[in-house]
Amino acid sequence: xxxxxxxxxxxxxxxxxxxxxxxxxxxxxxxxxxxxxxxxxxxxxxxxxxxxxxxxxxxxxxxxxxxxxxxxxxxxxxxxxxxxxxxxxxxxxxxxxxxxxxxxxxxxxxxxxxxxxxxxxxxxxxxxxxxxxxxxxxxxxxxxxxxxxxxxxxxxxxxxxxxxxxxxxxxxxxxxxxxxxxxxxxxxxxxxxxxxxxxxxxxxxxxxxxxxxxxxxxxxxxxxxxxxxxxxxxxxxxxxxxxxxxxxxxxxxxxxxxxxxxxxxxxxxxxxxxxxxxxxxxxxx
Numbered sequence: 001x002x003x004x005x006x007x008x009x010x011x012x013x014x015x016x017x018x019x020x021x022x023x024x025x026x027x028x029x030x031x032x033x034x035x036x037x038x039x040x041x042x043x044x045x046x047x048x049x050x051x052x053x054x055x056x057x058x059x060x061x062x063x064x065x066x067x068x069x070x071x072x073x074x075x076x077x078x079x080x081x082x083x084x085x086x087x088x089x090x091x092x093x094x095x096x097x098x099x100x101x102x103x104x105x106x107x108x109x110x111x112x113x114x115x116x117x118x119x120x121x122x123x124x125x126x127x128x129x130x131x132x133x134x135x136x137x138x139x140x141x142x143x144x145x146x147x148x149x150x151x152x153x154x155x156x157x158x159x160x161x162x163x164x165x166x167x168x169x170x171x172x173x174x175x176x177x178x179x180x181x182x183x184x185x186x187x188x189x190x191x192x193x194x195x196x197x198x199x200x201x202x203x204x205x206x207x208x209x210x211x212x213x214x215x216x217x218x219x220x221x222x223x224x225x226x227x228x229x230x231x232x233x234x235x236x237x238x239x240x241x242x243x244x245x246x247x248x249x250x251x252x253x254x255x256x257x258x259x260x261x262x263x264x265x266x267x268x269x270x271x272x273x274x275x276x277x278x279x280x281x282x283x284x285x
Contacts, residue, residue, distance in 0.1 A: 088189055093237060097239050122138045166280050185239075
């Protein structure tokens with residue numbers, strides 16, 4: 001989302017003013033005579049008039065500056081109030097959140113040192129029971145080619161199953177990053193406040209849904225080092241994300257867009273599992 005700044009060009013205005021002035025001179029033949037007396041007569045009044053004008057202008061400037069200083073905390077208070085309302089809506093949605101499935105597209109873009117884009121498509125599943133949270137992403141294709149993978153987050157560990165190479169990679173000690181995966185799917189406003197510094201950026205339409213745009217910065221310095229900033233487009237009434245943008249720093253970002261979102265419906269039996277065999281290789285990191 002980019003802002004455009006328009007700069008007014010005064011050169012287009014000046015010729016018009018000069019044109020009006022020259023038109024007046026031509027329409028009045030005695031202009032020279034009157035102008036010759038103008039400096040003397042105007043000189044008697046110009047100094048006090050100028051002082052009065054500048055006093056008036058200075059008062060206006062001081063008033064405008066004081067109003068700006070007054071409005072800054074007022075605007076901040078309104079923004080804080082709007083954010084609080086959104087977070088409380090997320091609290092209510094979280095209480096009714098049990099399961100979600102959604103089709104996704106994950107676009108990872110790298111701009112340094114050279115541009116590169118990686119597109120993954122598939123289906124995501126989320127389940128929450130009390131404090132227990134599970135998430136899985138079943139990736140169907142990568143950059144338009146069938147590359148089946150399954151990523152499962154459960155019990156503070158992440159498992160990646162790559163079918164083409166028949167390998168399972170387990171990442172342990174990953175519990176501190178669980179808040180990444182809960183973003184926009186089941187997390188309450190209170191839970192987000194505990195883990196993130198949040199800025200409300202207003203409402204925005206996306207896929208026909210009115211979303212609340214939130215800018216998130218992790219309070220945990222370790223998480224913040226890997227993900228400096230996250231932007232969410234939240235359907236606050238359902239407690240789900242329509243889109244997430246992860247700023248990963250160093251010219252890399254990931255955009256996660258979700259469609260066909262189904263809330264609190266039965267999930268497929270293998271939502272959080274995958275099939276292995278005797279030939280499967282297991283790696284723990």
